[in-house]
Amino acid sequence: MADETSIKMTAEEAWNILLNKYNIVQEVEQNGIFYITSSQINDYKEARLMAKWDTSESLPPSLKSNKLNILPDSRSSYVIGDFILYEEIPELTERVEQMTQVQLGEYETIDVNNITSEANAINVLVLSGILDDFLETSDTAATFNGRMGTGCFNFEVNTHRNVKRKINVNNAQCEIDGGFENSTEVVILEAKNVLHKDFHVRQLYYPYRLWRNKVSKPIRLVFSVYSNMIYRLFEYRFNKLEDYSSIELIRTKNYSLQDMHISLEDLMDIRRNTVVTKSDNISETVIPFIQADSVNRLISLLENMESNPMTAEQIIELMDFVGRQYNYYVSAGIYLGIFERELENKTTKLTEIGVSLCRMTYKERQLKLVSLMVEHRIFADFFDYVIDNNGELPSKQQVCDKMRELNVCKSESTMERRACSVLSWLKWIFNLPHLAE
Template identity: 25%
Template sequence: MADYRILDALDTKNSFEISSREINKYKQSRLMCKIDFKKDRPKAFRENNLSVLAINNGNYKIARTDPFLDLKAVKKKKPEKSFELPRNFISLQANNITSESKALDAAKLSGMLDYLCKEKTELTIRGREYCQDFDFYLADINDNKIEYNVSGVQIEVDGGYENSESIVLIEAKMGLTDDMNIRQLLYPHMSYQKKYKKKIATYLMFYEVGGYFHFIPFEVIEQRCILDFKRYRIFSLNQQVQERCKFSDIKNIDLAADLTDRNIPFPQANSFEIVLTTFYKLAEKDSITKEKMFLEHDISLRQWDYYSNVLLWMQLVEKNEDGAKQKVYSLTERGKRLINLSEKERIFEMAKIIFSNEVVNLFLNTDNPNIPKDLLIRNKINPEADTFPRRMNTVKSWKRFFKEVLK
């Protein structure tokens, strides 16, 4: 895209507007401009402190701004209150929350949302629509105020609720993350402020394995976007205790050469929560391409390769070609069996698959095992490669996750 001399334009005007038609000459704009996480910025954006945000349907603004919210303050800690689902409900189980919509429904049915909002609150908004016209500002790296005039951009609300005092918008996520694009919270918040006279209360909600719900209020104060961690709250949803699903039970597991696929690259994906989320997203579809998964969910193309490979390696997912010769992913029979288990049983079965691998199994009793070279060769692991430490760190990270969840 050097033809447009974007950096020169930024030096004189501080921002540059470009259409999807112009971007499509090089790559699909819908893929190029969907940057949900800071680490997913293209190299040129990272090196030049660039960002891109939609300003209307088919047009984008590039500037030297930082449109990402820092979420490192979201921590695992003791919940302030515990809730239960009504016992006469059987179609939604506290121990089988596998999607954002299930997490939101559980929060509503258990009374968690009413408690958060301090009064009875009902679901009134869910899905996609085009936004109202609104303006906002972000400061660039030189402290210039960059104005964004937004009109007719598609927005999506995971859950919108109403009570006598306010409309409550919730952006729901499965699993914790270090940061996220401000667009997902800011655009619905500003649009509904224009659309309705009632107060708009916006929350970012994370569902964490084990039945934990994190709620962080989002506000726009004097043109500054703020996550109010002083009002950050954590609740839990009571899950049925499964005594047999303990990490200590895995220590005696037998090695099984057929449970993991040695033809798939050995895992290099530290967050097992993202492995779970990717598995859950795939379970919602009969089959899906990588590109469609990227467009519909908060996952980058690069991240998808790492985490889908884990599921292929565990033989929970298979990759085939559809009629259009596109690579599509779908659950295997083993994957379909696991998705129907409770959360803790599912994670326990996944741990058994992983630790049945002869390399991973060596980490059960130590974090620094002496791995025989023939085991590495059989599992296509090169101990001299730059990726070797990262692959071993993946195993250590997963071990910590399983010990915590299956304690």
């Protein structure tokens, strides 16, 4: 069992020890897979903290650099290989169909501006009729959820070596966020309230194999993301029962419980009524310039931090941040004035502006974020540039030139990375009208 020193060890440190102790990289290269028990992992850190990586971003660098992934094959053992286990989540872009707006009945215990947990998000998904609309039915009822054993089954999975590996599962554990049934089918739902770029296919495949042996009705698999007051639903299927890698996206649809309409004129009103007050000159400010590309991920972090100051470790676990991402996103929130660090207890919390954002409607929140951005000269100037050039974004070189002019940073390599963030934020701003129209 892990001692006190092991408990303080990071997952990356523990995996480095395990990889070396058991020659795992070499074993996978020679034999394709390596079996490891929970007790072997527990010698250095709890297995439950070492083997559950729900997004590829969360993988420890030692596993990622060796293209290694891990799957449970029982309640007390795992199999390691160069498996391809993750499915990318399509981006929400201006090409998305007009969102369906759904009205929720009057419930005193539900605040649509403050849905902060996956359980709450599932409740609203059902009560609002969104799930029935997506399934094109009218009688879906919640019937099961929680942790359960998978039973016994085997499957094949693709690898980075382009060789399919066979995995035998003997009553591993799986957790189901939502299980439903209607007159024609059984539905398995995996729900998230934090935005990531991909998800672990195991979260759908293991529950699917469990219930495929239990029911005679067809099974439908739904993956739901609730973030920034938008429900995004994806339906998947496995084209071959015993092929983990045969996952296929069938359809997707987006929903809102609020008015999503944001016009270009709304954005221009914000620009006209916002005074540029913030300097990004490194000789005049101690706040780092932005180096976080995804505004939507920043909003996810905001939503999960309301009335809940979080340590670095808690933020990293919630968001599956790796490397310097934690600092990038916290600093981006500080840049906008929505986060602040509490040095005494080493946490990050929302400012008054951040708290107010959490309580705004969708439209109010997006426009307030735009306002906070264009308080900075670089975003104000490039906002005007895009308007003057019929929606054309500046080039990366133009952004770098502006950053030099404003003395944003000295390092050319850092400047290029930060220019990518500026372009991502500008794209987010000018995608807002497209999403609503």
